[in-house]
Amino acid sequence: MAELEKDCLFCKIIRGEVPSYTVFENNDVKAFLDISQVTKGHTLIIPKKHLVNFFDYSQEDAARFLQYIPLVAQAIKKSDPTIKGMNVEVNNGEIAGQVVMHSHIHLIPRRGENDPISTPHVNNADKYSEDDYQAVANAIKNNL
Numbered sequence: 622m623a624e625l626e627k628d629c630l631f632c633k634i635i636r637g638e639v640p641s642y643t644v645f646e647n648n649d650v651k652a653f654l655d656i657s658q659v660t661k662g663h664t665l666i667i668p669k670k671h672l673v674n675f676f677d678y679s680q681e682d683a684a685r686f687l688q689y690i691p692l693v694a695q696a697i698k699k700s701d702p703t704i705k706g707m708n709v710e711v712n713n714g715e716i717a718g719q720v721v722m723h724s725h726i727h728l729i730p731r732r733g734e735n736d737p738i739s740t741p742h743v744n745n746a747d748k749y750s751e752d753d754y755q756a757v758a759n760a761i762k763n764n765l
C-alpha cells in the first residue's frame with residue numbers, strides 16, 4: 622500500500638494496525654464507522670493515500686477518492702428507514718475543527734430535528750457495545 626504514514630491514526634486503520642468497523646473498502650478508499658457515532662450510522666470515508674485535507678488534493682485525487690461519497694451515502698440511507706437525510710461534512714484544518722490530520726469525509730445521518738449538531742462532535746461511544754457497532758456496520762455493508 623503506497624503513501625501511508627507511520628504514525629497517522631487513519632493510516633494505521635488502513636494497515637489494520639488499529640481496528641475499525643469497515644463498511645466499504647477497495648484499492649482507493651476505506652469507509653468505516655466513526656467511533657463517536659454523532660448519530661447512528663455516522664461513517665467516515667478516507668482515501669488510502671495519506672492526504673492531510675482538501676488543501677492537499679489534486680483534481681485527480683478528488684475524482685479518484687470523492688466519487689465514492691454517494692455510493693456509501695446511499696447504502697447508509699438504505700440501511701435504516703428512519704434516516705431522512707444526511708450531512709456530508711469535511712473539516713479542513715485545525716481552525717475548522719479537524720482533529721485527525723488524514724483527510725476524511727463525515728457522513729452523518731439525520732432522522733429528526735433533535736439530532737445533535739456535528740461540530741464540535743458529540744461522542745456517543747459510551748452508548749455503543751462492540752456488537753452494536755458491528756450491527757450498524759453490517760446493515761450498511763448489506764446495502765452496498
Ligand code: AMP
Pocket residue numbers: 630639641654655656657658711712718719720721722742
Ligand atoms: P475531525 O474532527 O473532522 O478530524 O474528525 C475526526 C473524527 O475521527 C472524529 O469524529 C472521531 O470520532 C473520529 N475517530 C477518532 N479515532 C477514531 C477511530 N479509532 N475509529 C473511528 N473513528 C475515529
Ligand code: ZN
Pocket residue numbers: 625626629630631632633670671672722723
Ligand atoms: Zn494517514
